[in-house]
Amino acid sequence: DGGITQSPKYLFRKEGQNVTLSCEQNLNHDAMYWYRQDPGQGLRLIYYSQIVNDFQKGDIAEGYSVSREKKESFPLTVTSAQKNPTAFYLCASSGGGETQYFGPGTRLLVL
Amino acid sequence: SQQGEEDPQALSIQEGENATMNCSYKTSINNLQWYRQNSGRGLVHLILIRSNEREKHSGRLRVTLDTSKKSSSLLITASRAADTASYFCAPYTGRRALTFGSGTRLQVQP
Numbered sequence: 001d002g003g004i005t006q007s008p009k010y011l012f013r014k015e016g017q018n019v020t021l022s023c024e025q026n027l028n029h030d031a032m033y034w035y036r037q038d039p040g041q042g043l044r045l046i047y048y049s050q051i052v053n054d055f056q057k058g059d060i061a062e063g064y065s066v067s068r069e070k071k072e073s074f075p076l077t078v079t080s081a082q083k084n085p086t087a088f089y090l091c092a093s094s095g096g097g098e099t100q101y102f103g104p105g106t107r108l109l110v111l
Numbered sequence: 112s113q114q115g116e117e118d119p120q121a122l123s124i125q126e127g128e129n130a131t132m133n134c135s136y137k138t139s140i141n142n143l144q145w146y147r148q149n150s151g152r153g154l155v156h157l158i159l160i161r162s163n164e165r166e167k168h169s170g171r172l173r174v175t176l177d178t179s180k181k182s183s184s185l186l187i188t189a190s191r192a193a194d195t196a197s198y199f200c201a202p203y204t205g206r207r208a209l210t211f212g213s214g215t216r217l218q219v220q221p
Contacts, residue, residue, distance in 0.1 A: 004153075033208050042114070042199060043154075043211040058208065090153055098142060100209055102153035 003027065004103035006091050011108045013078065013085060021076045021106045023091035032074035033100065036060060037088040046089075049074055078108065086110050114210035115143070115183075115200035123218040130190050132215040134183040134200030141205040143176055143183050148197045148214070157185075157198075192221045 004025045013019045023032065031050045035043035045058030049068040063082025068074055074093075078085045088107050092100040115134040124130055134143070142161045146154040160167045160176045160183065167174045173186040187194055197214040 031208075035211075040213070042213040045208050045210060048208040059210075088151075092154075098203060099144065099156050099159060100154075101156070104153050105151070107151075 004091060004093055004101055006089075006103035006106050008106060009104070011106055012111050013108060014111050016080045018077055018079050019108070021078070021089055021091075021108070023074045023076065023103060024072055025074075025093045025101075025103075026072060027093055027095065027101060028071070029093035029095045029101070030071070031094045032068070033092045033094075034058075034064075034066065034074070034076045035090045035092065037090060037105075043090060046076065114212050115202050116212045117198065117200055117215040119215060120213065121216045121218070123220065124190055125220050126190060126192055128190055130187040130194070130217055130219070132185045132198050132200075132217070134185070134202075134212075136181050136183075136200075136202040138181075138202070138204055140178070140202045142203045143174075144201045144203060144209065145172075145174060145183075145185050146199045146201060146211070148199065150196070154199065154211075187217075190217075190219045192219050195219045 007022045033048040034046040044060050047066040049055035065077045090105045091103040094100045115136045118133045144159045145157045148154045158169045160174050171188045176183045197216050199211045199214045201209040
């Protein structure tokens with residue numbers, strides 16, 4: 001099946017800990033995106049990558065980092081500098097820069 | 112900001128009724144897209160309307176676009192309980208990633 005997978009579904013972070021959220025796609029899409037969604041809110045863009053080995057900051061990049069070493073993978077690290085990380089994180093990809101296909105999301109909670 | 116703003120924020124209707132959601136945006140666009148999000152899930156693309164189109168249909172969905180007013184509407188006809196979800200519009204300028212507003216939360220009562 002083609003699609004986007006995110007893991008884990010739930011992730012718990014301790015104070016001062018870095019955690020990494022996984023996003024993998026087998027749609028052969030060039031572009032990938034990370035969004036953050038707070039309860040009852042819309043999506044805010046964290047980082048996006050239009051091609052391998054290149055990525056750009058979105059609207060709320062502080063406290064987050066990404067890498068794009070492979071076309072299929074775009075992991076997001078939530079660093080200890082992100083003081084309010086509790087949210088629902090969504091990964092997406094697109095082939096022609098228009099329609100985006102979303103993964104099922106990872107819910108990050110702070111212990 | 113290039114994100115759309117949906118109106119109303121929340122909408123509650125009975126099964127079988129029509130649901131209309133509106134979207135306003137601020138910049139010139141290449142196209143405008145509508146997405147649906149079921150609670151706790153990822154977004155699903157519903158329909159895309161290009162800037163040179165005024166109306167588009169897909170099943171029970173009807174989307175209109177008025178570029179002079181920078182607005183769009185999504186009509187869901189003969190709604191079902193399974194249509195209960197949040198709906199987001201996403202104006203696309205071609206310059207960056209899509210951005211999303213807070214959405215319209217639709218509740219369809221059985």
